[in-house]
Amino acid sequence: MTDLSSLPPYPHRHLLGIRDLSPFDIELLLDRADAAVSISRQSEKKTSTLRGRTQINLFYEASTRTQSSFELAGKRLGADVMNMSVASSSVKKGETLIDTAMTLNAMRPDILIIRHQSAGAAALLAQKVGCSVVNAGDGAHEHPTQALLDALTIRRAKGSIARLTVAICGDILHSRVARSNILLLNALGARVRVVAPSTLLPSGIDQMGVEVTQSMADGLKDADVVMMLRLQRERMAGAFVPSVREYFRYYGLDAEKLKAAKPDALVMHPGPMNRGVEIASEIADGPQSVIQEQVEMGVAVRMAVMEALLDPRRNRDGQNA
């Protein structure tokens, strides 16, 4: 990696949410991630930054993309990575999160990556273990590395985040990606809009630092970035919206709706996509789409986060007690 000693040490022990980060912390992580991108693009991708360190991925929800991204990030930094597959573990036998955490903690990992269906699970884990904890998504609360990789993708394409207009479209109510992004984009001075049917907006959305609209035309007007969110299948059939057909008609991103945005607007999606539900295939694969870049930036951001949390300078300062 680039000369780390030139970067200031990172001040936090865990990454539980964007809410805990200052704009300075965010920029620092993005700078580190920028440097990590080049490692992944070399033919020799392995470094020794985290050699001898142990990383455990504890995923209570299936997630091919995020889990493999964390795994690859750890391996490229030289860490020993262990995946706890919840489906085949004692978790299925009724062991509580805290008991599992205590057990894993006794194996002395250096960093725990957790994905859990309940909001606050990562924070709960962080209270009980002696190592660093990274929230890889907790219920509808936060998904900080997703927001960071989105920011990195935007920053590399647009130069900076400040003063950009970003439209976040879709199921805001259940989305941890939306919450983390709203926090991060506001912290870095972007103008944030949310576009969704009212049944998919959380209570108090008008006080969350965003402009709210039910119209894609209004929401995307002159936008620099269009972020689409995934709509879970079980929410499409009458519970929150009446049908896929109607949802796509009003909220699905197609060429016509995208015209409202700036011609060079970026189209983003955290994946996995429902083609034809929230996004048309031609747009997902079109020239404005940076969905593949997001995946690449995901590995870089996760490398940066882990390396920042495990920065030996911080340990020497005793802050890792």
Add this chain to the structure above:
Amino acid sequence: MSITVFQRARIVDPSRGVDATGSVIVDGKKIVAAGADALNQGIPGGAEVIDCAGKTIIPGLVDGRVFIGEPGGEHRETIASASVAAAAGGVTSIVMMPDTDPVIDNVALVEFVLRTAKETASVNVFPAAAITKGLEGHEMTEFGLLREAGAVAFTDGRHTIANSLMMRRALTYARDFDAVIAHETQDADLASSGVMNEGLYASWLGLSGIPREAETIPLERDLALARLTRGRYHAAKISTAMAASAVSRAKADGAKVTAGVSINSLSLNENDVGEYRTFFRLAPPLRAEEDRLAMVEALKDGTIDVIVSSHDPQDVDTKRLPFADAAAGAIGLETLLAVALRLHHNDDVPLLRIIDTLSTAPARLFGLPGGTLKPGAVADLALVDLGEPWVVREADIRSRSKNTCFEGARLQGKVLKTLVAGRTVFSA
């Protein structure tokens, strides 16, 4: 039995509107006299005299909503351990909820509770029986037989009866026995997977919210049925300004309606949830500060009749979980009085009114002895230092479960002595 004289105390007796310096004479199980002129015939010969200068005597608290784990959840709380906690909190009578395993929905269970209480408890324990068998909301329990056996009220505890016809029949039939139907209202569909008050705070935490309407929609239905049936209806634990105004309207219409509030809804709000603190996951959920203020106002203006602890012991197996997976409920017997006294120390609610809603009014509502210091009454009382500060420490909690919302809280007002039927059951 011996005679005890509590001398030079401040005597607060809402049943007679008394707030005066004087004495209380207890002879055996009864109060002989209490008030400024209690000693106008001198100190009775052979009496033990306790100087209570600067201290206050109140009728023992009557807690109308207490969840206990016996039978079925003795690791959380037994009738005996709850009674020790109650005594330390100046609570001399508790109305025990039927949410046990098995449910208190038949005569044998009522008898079991009364027998266990007689053998193991130091305070009075009055069982409330289920309205419907198994708390399932479908079939009525034997109101008459249960009442004869000693059930003081009917309630489905934590459960809300969804079926309007069931509720109508319960109110109608209970009227024949002059029995109170006490009901917590939460619309299961509207509350859905909600775990805290709906609003901005829940949204940022990513937790599903429970709208206020989930409480008020079934409550409004119940109040309409109370008007229709003329049955006695008690809104057991209201938490919203909307609910208070609904109760107030029903009362103005002359319906036989009363209302209770949990001490938590009077003293805490949704911000106390902080970073997913599961001890603050309650039912009803902690609401916004405006709702808390509305509860205080409703307490003052008489819309709310009683304050309850809603004591609900939960162990680590149900609380050491992510917030949405944790059980609702907090213990409260030991802190009920001191937390309620915050309203007195802040000059929000007059002391006489606070003690009324903690003691006299609930005793009257459920037809229980106690709640008064008048001559001839059973000597259930508490000696309190209203001004003494103390800090709630987990290590000092007597309840078998430690899920208090007031860990580390600085409270003012300490119980020094609690008497049940003249017997000292707690002494600080």
